[in-house]
Amino acid sequence: MKSKPGPSGQLQLFPTTADAPPKPRRGRPPKALKFLTAPDAGLLAGIDDVSAYLHSGLCQTALPHTRPQRDDEIWVRRGLGATLWVTPGYARRKEGAEPTQVGVPFGNKGRLILIYLQTLGVISPVVPLGSSMSAWMRSLGMKVTGGERGTIADVKEQVLRIANCSLIIEMTQANAGGGVATRLDRTAIAKGLQMWADKPGATNWPTELTLDHEFHLHLRENAVTLDKAAVAQLSANSLALDIYASLAHWLPRISSPTPMGWATLVRAFGSDGEATFTFGRRLRKVLPAVSEAYKDARVEVGRTGIIMHPS
Numbered sequence: 001m002k003s004k005p006g007p008s009g010q011l012q013l014f015p016t017t018a019d020a021p022p023k024p025r026r027g028r029p030p031k032a033l034k035f036l037t038a039p040d041a042g043l044l045a046g047i048d049d050v051s052a053y054l055h056s057g058l059c060q061t062a063l064p065h066t067r068p069q070r071d072d073e074i075w076v077r078r079g080l081g082a083t084l085w086v087t088p089g090y091a092r093r094k095e096g097a098e099p100t101q102v103g104v105p106f107g108n109k110g111r112l113i114l115i116y117l118q119t120l121g122v123i124s125p126v127v128p129l130g131s132s133m134s135a136w137m138r139s140l141g142m143k144v145t146g147g148e149r150g151t152i153a154d155v156k157e158q159v160l161r162i163a164n165c166s167l168i169i170e171m172t173q174a175n176a177g178g179g180v181a182t183r184l185d186r187t188a189i190a191k192g193l194q195m196w197a198d199k200p201g202a203t204n205w206p207t208e209l210t211l212d213h214e215f216h217l218h219l220r221e222n223a224v225t226l227d228k229a230a231v232a233q234l235s236a237n238s239l240a241l242d243i244y245a246s247l248a249h250w251l252p253r254i255s256s257p258t259p260m261g262w263a264t265l266v267r268a269f270g271s272d273g274e275a276t277f278t279f280g281r282r283l284r285k286v287l288p289a290v291s292e293a294y295k296d297a298r299v300e301v302g303r304t305g306i307i308m309h310p311s
Contacts, residue, residue: 035112035141035232036119040130043139044120052119052231053223057082057169057184059249062242062269064106071103079246079268080260082171087186089164102160108238109151110158112140115231117162117190117211122223125216127190128208136205141232162189167215171222182222188212224249230293240286240293242269247290247297251311261305 036052038044060079063086068075075086090099105114116139120127130136134144137155145151169184190209211219226248234240246269250258266279284301291297298309 033141033232033235035228035235036116037139037141039138040135043128043130043135047120047123050228052115052226052228053122053219054115054118054226054245055169055219056222056224056249057084057171058114059224059245060171060268063110063238064104065238065271067106068103068272072101075104077268080250080264082169085168087166087168088161089166089188091160091164093160102164104165105158105161106238107154107158108236108241109142109154110162111238111241112142112231112235113155113158113162114189115226116140117209118219118223121211121216121219125211125213126208127211129206131205131207133205141235163191165189169218184214184218187214187218189215227294233293234289237286237289239269239282240290243283243286244290244294247294247299247308247311250308251297251299254308254310256310258308259305260308263305265305 036044036047060082061077061084062079064075071088074088075084077084086104088101088103091102092099093102105111117127130139133152133155137144137151142155143151147153166186166188167184168186171182190211224245226245230244230248231241234244262276262280265283266274266276269283270279283306287299287301291299296311298311300307300309
């Protein structure tokens with residue numbers, strides 16, 4: 001969907017009756033993207049066919065978009081209503097090697113894995129993983145390819161990082177008396193992947209994992225509903241996933257137009273050292289795709305940042 005300048009000169013990112021319908025594409029129709037499908041019988045039994053879930057703290061801030069330069073650095077991001085600290089843990093990358101810090105999760109695959117774990121984790125702390133890694137990856141809508149640059153290697157890297165990192169999520173929630181701070185103290189996400197993550201491929205694929213008890217309880221109290229179809233549409237772009245999740249958190253909760261300035265946006269969702277101008281250009285590029293995936297979203301972007309409207 002193309003965006004058009006609105007009456008105020010700002011870019012309108014929600015549909016209007018004047019928008020022209022998109023032209024039909026030539027050739028073979030695009031393959032429908034999927035997220036959270038079940039190649040294994042019972043893998044996703046009992047979960048909603050439409051909804052996915054993500055902790056609200058992870059909707060208001062973001063993981064790295066690309067691999068951080070150092071694996072021993074704590075990742076810190078401060079959003080409009082939440083602050084996230086991710087501390088890398090220790091693991092052996094090769095059997096017999098000394099444990100080293102393995103870094104924090106990053107990129108679109110790290111995000112998709114976390115959405116999967118939390119979607120099923122809202123129902124039960126015991127999360128099924130299917131009979132094989134290939135089946136599990138297909139349930140996330142990922143292609144399964146081997147080799148040094150294949151998707152299997154990428155997913156193993158993210159699993160290693162997710163299994164060993166710890167989180168602190170601090171949020172401020174408004175109420176009649178002001179703001180109330182809630183804090184998820186330093187906790188793991190999924191301890192059940194630890195053994196497999198220490199020796200990727202050297203042990204049998206675990207058919208299930210158990211979420212950390214504290215994380216599971218905090219997730220149940222702070223889960224934000226996402227649309228599986230929207231996640232699938234945006235699954236290849238980590239920034240698009242972040243912005244979509246943030247809008248899914250904020251738009252149903254606000255009662256009046258709410259601005260979010262460029263400085264706040266780059267601090268919450270940008271890369272390390274990224275200039276505001278560079279981030280703004282990236283954000284403008286992905287917003288039409290986010291608007292197409294989240295058709296009810298009403299957002300404007302202008303010189304000072306974005307304005308979110310109740311949706």
